[in-house]
Amino acid sequence: xxxxxxxxxxxxxxxxxxxxxxxxxxxxxxxxxxxxxxxxxxxxxxxxxxxxxxxxxxxxxxxxxxxxxxxxxxxxxxxxxxxxxxxxxxxxxxxxxxxxxxxxxxxxxxxxxxxxxxxxxxxxxxxxxxxxxxxxxxxxxxxxxxxxxxxxxxxxxxxxxxxxxxxxxxxxxxxxxxxxxxxxxxxxxxxxxxxxxxxxxxxxxxxxxxxxxxxxxxxxxxxxxxxxxxxxxxxxxxxxxxxxxxxxxxxxxxxxxxxxxxxxxxxxx
Amino acid sequence: xxxxxxxxxxxxxxxxxxxxxxxxxxxxxxxxxxxxxxxxxxxxxxxxxxxxxxxxxxxxxxxxxxxxxxxxxxxxxxxxxxxxxxxxxxxxxxxxxxxxxxxxxxxxxxxxxxxxxxxxxxxxxxxxxxxxxxxxxxxxxxxxxxxxxxxxxxxxxxxxxxxxxxxxxxxxxxxxxxxxxxxxxxxxxxxxxxxxxxxxxxxxxxxxxxxxxxxxxxxxxxxxxxxxxxxxxxxxxxxxxxxxxxxx
Numbered sequence: 001x002x003x004x005x006x007x008x009x010x011x012x013x014x015x016x017x018x019x020x021x022x023x024x025x026x027x028x029x030x031x032x033x034x035x036x037x038x039x040x041x042x043x044x045x046x047x048x049x050x051x052x053x054x055x056x057x058x059x060x061x062x063x064x065x066x067x068x069x070x071x072x073x074x075x076x077x078x079x080x081x082x083x084x085x086x087x088x089x090x091x092x093x094x095x096x097x098x099x100x101x102x103x104x105x106x107x108x109x110x111x112x113x114x115x116x117x118x119x120x121x122x123x124x125x126x127x128x129x130x131x132x133x134x135x136x137x138x139x140x141x142x143x144x145x146x147x148x149x150x151x152x153x154x155x156x157x158x159x160x161x162x163x164x165x166x167x168x169x170x171x172x173x174x175x176x177x178x179x180x181x182x183x184x185x186x187x188x189x190x191x192x193x194x195x196x197x198x199x200x201x202x203x204x205x206x207x208x209x210x211x212x213x214x215x216x217x218x219x220x221x222x223x224x225x226x227x228x229x230x231x232x233x234x235x236x237x238x239x240x241x242x243x244x245x246x247x248x249x250x251x252x253x254x255x256x257x258x259x260x261x262x263x264x265x266x267x268x269x
Numbered sequence: 270x271x272x273x274x275x276x277x278x279x280x281x282x283x284x285x286x287x288x289x290x291x292x293x294x295x296x297x298x299x300x301x302x303x304x305x306x307x308x309x310x311x312x313x314x315x316x317x318x319x320x321x322x323x324x325x326x327x328x329x330x331x332x333x334x335x336x337x338x339x340x341x342x343x344x345x346x347x348x349x350x351x352x353x354x355x356x357x358x359x360x361x362x363x364x365x366x367x368x369x370x371x372x373x374x375x376x377x378x379x380x381x382x383x384x385x386x387x388x389x390x391x392x393x394x395x396x397x398x399x400x401x402x403x404x405x406x407x408x409x410x411x412x413x414x415x416x417x418x419x420x421x422x423x424x425x426x427x428x429x430x431x432x433x434x435x436x437x438x439x440x441x442x443x444x445x446x447x448x449x450x451x452x453x454x455x456x457x458x459x460x461x462x463x464x465x466x467x468x469x470x471x472x473x474x475x476x477x478x479x480x481x482x483x484x485x486x487x488x489x490x491x492x493x494x495x496x497x498x499x500x501x502x503x504x505x506x507x508x509x510x511x512x513x514x515x516x517x
Contacts, residue, residue, distance in 0.1 A: 168343065
């Protein structure tokens with residue numbers, strides 16, 4: 001127990017704790033929206049496409065998260081554009097952007113002279129090395145997401161549930177779709193450092209699946225998802241620290257164990 | 270009398286392939302129009318054009334001048350098979366979404382009160398807090414009818430409201446619609462010609478173009494003359510017999 005208390009006094013751990021809070025809230029809310037709307041794989045496409053931006057940033061020598069934002073937003077809008085305007089089937093559009101981003105990332109990293117030691121932390125994340133600057137960005141994102149979902153809660157819910165109906169009533173559905181896509185892109189990128197590109201889908205889906213065991217109300221689902229995301233992230237962090245295993249993987253593993261456990265318990269009740 | 274809704278020379282479709290061509294139609298207050306026709310003939314396309322979901326390639330859909338505000342005067346009940354039944358939303362929130370365009374605090378509060386009134390009127394007050402996935406077909410239709418009515422529409426559009434429902438509810442539904450029709454106009458799409466003709470006042474046959482029948486009776490001669498799609502659906506005498514049966 002004293003080892004845990006001691007842990008809280010470390011600077012790196014305090015930062016990781018804040019990162020866990022921010023990641024849980026942003027992924028809880030955005031993930032709840034993604035899951036309810038069944039656009040998990042659009043989010044997967046955006047996430048993986050962002051790797052292209054990270055590669056480009058390594059190659060040209062600027063901040064990798066900036067590159068990731070660029071590619072994530074571009075692919076988010078690109079998928080929408082391909083599907084709605086160019087009439088390409090949605091799952092194909094997703095696959096095109098998904099694989100294009102990964103391919104560009106690999107090409108750029110390959111062309112970058114020298115060794116790129118940080119690459120692993122983008123692919124698999126490391127919550128214990130989050131920087132102060134990244135924390136500020138995450139805080140800002142959280143403020144934006146919470147405000148957006150508070151002010152436009154009903155509009156978001158109605159569009160997510162029945163887009164056609166919202167459109168017949170006269171809501172600016174397309175604008176909301178683009179805005180939420182951009183928020184998804186930003187959420188993905190700013191949480192890459194926590195669990196990594198490969199694993200971020202889990203923070204956007206597993207806590208939501210767990211929350212969905214207990215509520216069918218959209219607002220409660222968003223809140224409960226954040227709570228389960230936080231529990232899983234914290235527990236995963238401790239396990240990662242004490243067993244000395246990668247934090248991203250350990251967080252995901254914990255999230256799945258929590259989901260599986262509660263699902264089994266619930267089926268017996 | 271100026272019509273509630275006027276469709277003039279409407280050509281509309283998907284990806285430049287017109288599904289409906291040169292359609293004209295007028296809907297007046299307290300009309301009860303049944304829309305029939307074969308699958309793929311353009312019934313849903315017509316509804317989508319009226320609802321503003323599809324842009325006309327030619328012609329126009331015009332509402333009466335007093336109904337052209339920000340808030341559309343239409344209540345819409347979509348085909349329930351298009352609804353995601355696993356979506357995490359409660360019955361109360363589904364119905365409340367009918368007040369989507371209310372933006373004053375007072376109107377929003379009033380809408381919440383009206384949700385409970387409507388659910389009670391429809392006899393489903395007890396499922397208020399249930400998730401949408403827990404409902405039966407009849408309950409779903411009632412809930413979506415409540416949503417369509419929440420905004421106090423002048424025109425109610427129903428896309429096959431008789432699917433997934435039991436006979437008892439079907440009877441209740443048409444009774445309810447007859448009552449509503451004392452105040453508002455109704456457009457009802459169905460492929461059940463027998464049912465439709467015994468409840469509606471007028472009929473529109475939609476099959477790439479539109480033939481309007483100013484009564485709920487269609488004679489064999491008219492069908493032959495129009496090359497009406499009923500023949501295509503029914504391949505024979507049976508539906509016509511049903512239609513004639515209601516002539517009195």
